Amino acid sequence: MGETLDVRDIPPSDRHPKIHAAFEALAAGETLTIVNDHEPKPLFYEFQAEVESFDADGYEVEQASPNEFRAHFPKH
Numbered sequence: 001m002g003e004t005l006d007v008r009d010i011p012p013s014d015r016h017p018k019i020h021a022a023f024e025a026l027a028a029g030e031t032l033t034i035v036n037d038h039e040p041k042p043l044f045y046e047f048q049a050e051v052e053s054f055d056a057d058g059y060e061v062e063q064a065s066p067n068e069f070r071a072h073f074p075k076h
Contacts, residue, residue, distance in 0.1 A: 002031035002075075008067075019043065023051065023073060031058075032073040039069050047073060 005022050007015045023032045034040060039061055047054040058074035 002026055002033060004033040004035065006035040008035060008037050016043065016046070020051075023047075023054070023075065026075045028053070028075055030075055032075070034071045034073065036069050036071065037067045039063070040071050044071070044073075 003022055003026065005019060007019065010018060019032070019034060026032055034043075044056075044059055044061075048056045053075050055074040055076040058076075059072065061069055061071040063069050
């Protein structure tokens, strides 16, 4: 289980703080799914470098449509 957070309507400057807060609220073993208008590679690298509880090996991203990417950030 986990949470889905659609950040497409959130101003870009506010996205990362909201994403980090949502991820921190998860229990170990849960996954935060982010719906975005682009592949969030910079966010992946940020999490990989700064968030110890992020399971980088379990990260997945899928493109649902040209303007919809679903990125899965698992927590361990």
